[in-house]
Amino acid sequence: MPVPSPNLYPDFNIVRLSHVEFVVKDIAASRAFYADLLGLQITHEDENEIFLRALEERGHHCVILRKGELAEANVLGFKVYSEEDLDRAQAWFARRDLPTSWIERPFQGRTLRTRDNFGVPLEFYHKMDRLPSIHQKYRLYHGVKPLRIDHFNCFSPNVDASVAFYNEMGFRVTEYTEDEDSRMLWAAWMHRKGGVHDMAFTNGRGPRLHHTAFWVPTPLNIIDLLDLMSTTGYLANIERGPGRHGISNAFFLYIRDPDGHRIEIYCSDYQTVDPDHEPIRWDLKDPQRQTLWGAPAPRSWFEEGSAFAGAGAVESILKAQPIVAP
Known part of the structure; x- marks a missing residue:
C-alpha cells in the first residue's frame, strides 16, 4: 500500500509533540536516571510525581514521572496552534467514535484527552506554563x-x-x-x-x-x-x-x-x-x-x-x- 498523499489542511493544527507521562515504580531511581544521569531539569516535584524539561524548552515539562505500581506509559502529549484547534480536535475524534474528555492538568491550560484508532492515549493542549530561558545557562548542562x-x-x-x-x-x-x-x-x-x-x-x-x-x-x-x-x-x-x-x-x-x-x-x-x-x-x-x-x-x-x-x-x-x- 503506498503512503497517502500529505494532508496539508487538516481539520485541526498540531504544532509538535510535547510530553510523555511515565508511570514508574521507584520515583527516586527514576529521578536519578532522568535528572542526574541524563540531565533533564526538574521543574516541579513532590513525593508522587516529577516534572522535567530539556535545556532549550520554554514549556514547563516534556517528561512527567508518576509513581505507581505498574510501569507503563500514561499518555503522549501534543501542542496545538490555538484554543479553537482544541475544540476542532474534540469534534474530529468524536466523529470517529473515539472517547474525548476535558481534563485538569497542572501547568497546562485546557487539555483534551482522547485515544487514537488503536487506543494510544493522547492529550492535546494549547497553553502550557512558560518558564525563563535556560539554554545559555551552561552551568546547568550535565549528563x-x-x-x-x-x-x-x-x-x-x-x-x-x-x-x-x-x-x-x-x-x-x-x-x-x-x-x-x-x-x-x-x-x-x-x-x-x-x-x-x-x-x-x-x-x-x-x-x-x-x-x-x-x-x-x-x-x-x-x-x-x-x-x-x-x-x-x-x-x-x-x-x-x-x-x-x-x-x-x-x-x-x-x-x-x-x-x-x-x-x-x-x-x-x-x-x-x-x-x-x-x-x-x-x-x-x-x-x-x-x-x-x-x-x-x-x-x-x-x-x-x-x-x-x-x-x-x-x-x-x-x-x-x-x-x-x-
Missing part, C-alpha cells in the same frame, strides 16, 4: 545535555492503518519501510515540526510505546553519556548503539530507564519543512535501513516496549521480519 524532546515511536499492529489515521491529522510521511512481498508498511516516520518525525510507527504487537527520543547537540554527547553510564552503575541499561540510522541519518543510542522504558538519544537528522518533500522508501531487506553502520539491533529492540495505560495490545497482521542480531 547527555538534552536540548529538547524529539519524537515518539510506537509499535502498531497495522502500520498502514496508523499512518492513514495520523495523516488525516496532518502528520506527513518522511521515510518508510515497505515489505516487498505484501506491499504493506513495516514502519513509517511522520512529522509536524519539520524534522524527520514527531511520531513513528514500527510493526509489532501493539499499541505499545517503543521509545521516546531526546535531541542532543553532537554525537560526542552520546559518547560522554556512554562513559558516564559504564562507570556509574548503568552499564546494563545500554541496549543498542551507538550507531547511525540509514533512515533519518541520525546518530543514535538506545538506553532503558530503571522501569524498562526505552529512551533514544538522537542527533543529526535533517529538515523536512517543504510541503512537497518526497518520502524516502526503504526495502525491509535492506540491512542499512535501520543501521547505516553499527551492530544490528538486538531482539529486545523488536519485541519489548512500554504498555499504554488502558490499551490492550494485539499481535500485528504483518509477519515479515527484518535482520535481528544473534
